[in-house]
Amino acid sequence: MKQVDEKYYDLLLEIxxxxxVILELNLYLNTHPNDQAAIVQYNEYVQRSMQLKKNFESIYGPLTSFGYSYSPTPWKWGKSPWPWQI
Known part of the structure; x- marks a missing residue:
């Protein structure tokens, strides 16, 4: 297995x-669709998640495949440890 630095694990944990939190808010909003504060919080966490993933991928490569992550040239999907390998 490939070795990664401590920052890799810290970023992955934060993601x-x-x-x-996004999943839990999603479930809550399924039963409370008019809770404006929860919608604001949900959107903030979605934005945070997108930024964290963008940051992670710029350093370590794609987190997912199948159209969820861009890949630079050359193809990098197999170059870093996959999240389930660590």
């Missing part, structure tokens, strides 16, 4: 935590 996972942020996406967990």
């Amino acid at each position: 996972q935590q942020t996406d967990f």
